[in-house]
Amino acid sequence: MKPAPFQYFAPVTVDDALALLAEHGYDAKLLAGGQSLVPTMNFRLSQPGVLVDLNKIADLAYIRADSDGTLRIGAMTRQSTVERDPLTARHAPLLAEAMPHIAHRQIRNRGTIGGSLAHADPAAELPAIMVTLNARFVIQGAGRRREVAARDFFQALFMTDLAPDEILTEIIIPPMPPGSGWAMDEIARRHGDYALVGAAALVTMPEGDLCADATLTFLSVGETPVVATLACAYLCGARIDDACIAEAARMAGQEDMDPPGDIHASVAYRRKLAQVLARRVLTRAFQRAKDGVV
């Protein structure tokens, strides 16, 4: 058999899962969709002594919208479900646009939204999207519940704010302000492969061509999602035209990031891709804001 032996539990409530985590401590690993964990177990790169399978906790799979447009997604909701639910398209169109970029259909049918976020792969789409959307995560521990902003959740390579005895249970996406525009794009050698670079933008331009707010986030250019802070500051309050977008994109690629180089893409190439993608997503996002889609 490929994976090393482990003890297996499939609790049906969050409380039972938390009790198992409390009992087994660092030996325990949570199993969500398993699309990243099981491959590493097949390689025996990870050999958890105890596997706590969350797939039987029906209460963790849902998509709901509050009356103010806040979207709430249970952590064990399958990525294909998030992709196809009309509530996603209505309340978080940026998320809807990003979903088809995640791996392949077979993976999204099994992979969960919370599993991907808790895994915190710097090349994954969902962490960067949640940072861009200013999402908040509900985290439960034994007898306690807290919320953390997506921006503070991702700490380093595969490292998050989650403690070993905690479970990410819900993703909260706030409504977009009126006059918002959004866009996501990435460059990968083959559809579904890890992106060399990806970019997501959420902008607000309530009147005319004056930008009120902008968030531009990148994936695959650092250990965590990278927010282009200088470019965002440059855009806020600016009159948006092609030259302004080009300058923001240049700042993003050249000044806001320190991307790694590897066999897939050199540092210079990643900066160049980031600049190209920034220009594309900002152009599309501001156009959508202008068109008054939201």
Add this chain to the structure above:
Amino acid sequence: MSQRYTIRLTVNGEKIERDVEPRLLLSDFLRHELRLTGTHVGCEHGSCGACTILLDGQAVRSCIMFAVQADGHALTTIEGVAPDWTASSGPEAMHPVQIAFWEKHGLQCGYCTPGFIMTLIPFLEENPHPSDEEIIQAISGNICRCTGYQNIVAAVRRAAELMG
């Protein structure tokens, strides 16, 4: 470490009950326990798509799921897509996607083919008239090292005609 679980599931319409060790991969369960060797294993870490099966009608990779997780679910493997086919029934009894691969030479060695077919059946049911771009995206999670994919794309177009 010999903890075993009893699982009850449906495979190709047949009710199955077995005791399994939790670390048994679903792909190995199908091949070694049930002797359904039409589900192939290539990379065994979720990259190549050869082990794709249907879990409650949805394409998933059986090499990155544990058999114990299939408890209570309904699976379809390549052996279950053409229930009326027998060795003497001729190609017409195959599933339309199988017929299309046969007609359009969508396979050479055939190792990847069950995975492609299991990926494509739900895809074509959901997208009866796919564009070439949609077809290429749909098969992006399946690797074929023989065909160069052109005949597979042609087979998907043909399958859409046959199913339409």
